[in-house]
Amino acid sequence: MKKFFILLGLCAFGTVSALAQQAKYVFYFIGDGMGLNQVNVTELYLASLEGRIGIEHLEFADFPYSTFATSYASNTDVTDSAAAGTALATGHKTKSGMLGMTADSVAVNSIAYWAKQSGKKVGICTNVIIDDATPAAFYAHQTNRGHYHPIGMQMAESGYDYFAGSDFRRPVENGVDLHTVCADHGYTWAYGYDEARAKWQSAEKLIMVQRKDRPRDIPYTIDRTEQDLTMSQIVETGINMLMKNNKNGFFFMVEGGAIDHACHGRDAMTTIKDVIDFNESIKLAIDFYKKHPKETLIVVTADHETGGIVPGNGPYHLNLDLLQHQTCSTDAVTEKLNNLKRNRMRKTWDDIKAVLSESYGLFTKVKLSESEENTLHEAYEAAFEGDAKEENWYSTNSALAAKARDLLNRKAGISWASGSHSGGYVPVFTIGVGAEKYHGRLNNIDIPEITAKIAGYRK
Structure with missing residues (x-):
């Protein structure tokens, strides 16, 4: 009988410990196109500004746990963002070009959906169009990533609490305006950071995009003016929205999509500036983690590498x-x-x-x-x-x-292999509750599965 009570006590302790280890707040950062060398080149560049050889540390690259992951699609060694985004969102491999579906066209739900079904608030944001492949993988199910208007319809129907980025690629089709559709589904539109600051407290659900007097697409960081949205503003507004009247926690996916665009253009300085901007937004999550260290998990990874950037082109020195x-x-x-x-x-x-x-x-x-x-x-x-x-x-x-x-x-x-994606490994950096569980060489489909388990999401 005594052994029985000891075992019962151990089981109870194990249950409490397991619950205590669940991540109430999950930040899921995806640097689109941000392979290992995009991070390395940025750190080498920052050190070069100080006139020294070595690296100047980006905060996310100093997380206590780091590893790397493969990124191949089900049908190609080199993935596109739709297949890679689907893998990171749903834990399923699929064909390049497909969103939120298996390779045989069966719709599968994402970790954002699992979080919402588990009573969490959900935010999905980017600094490119909000119906682009990576963010869309978290709420849409399409055989073709180019089905922009149907993707926008599924965004409105998702019920998620916060979206931000550049406006829809194709907002009006067959007379149906996605702005109106989103409003009909309870979303408040905020055009620019100042308008979002004025509206987020009263909004049930919020979509933040560029100011109407600015270009529709958020510019690269290197081209940005004070009137354009920044990644930090997007994340700050998201944290405010997701924490409002919320005792259950949240799942917040943040994509640095402009990194990929700059790498397609083989533009080293533009890439570096957007990696730095991505890091600045992650600092807000780190500040949040410091306030909630026993309840927060931050995961930083990438969907694939773009461009094959290499620090070095022959001589044994750099002039970054x-x-x-x-x-x-x-x-x-x-x-x-x-x-x-x-x-x-x-x-x-x-x-x-x-x-x-x-x-x-x-x-x-x-x-x-x-x-x-x-x-x-x-x-x-x-x-x-x-x-x-x-x-x-x-x-x-x-x-x-x-x-x-x-x-x-x-x-x-600086050298570039191409102006397209590569099959290189992508980094995985983690801190917080359960961060140690991301270890060894990972497959990209492992990342949402591990994250959902740490957060206790119901599938």
């Missing part, structure tokens, strides 16, 4: 500090050059050199050899006398802007 002289993205440089081209009276080589100096520091802060200047001059003639362009997944750039970008990257010591 040269990148600090880039003041805008290659997309923005293209727009400057296009404005010059429209004004046929202002297209001299000196005019072009002024733009490249202002944008990349070339000729003034980054010295060029005669052959390097000749290469740019040839690109200038091809771009202005003809129409030479470079296309990537998200933009079409002037071949001259691209050539200048490549030159700066090369002088800094």
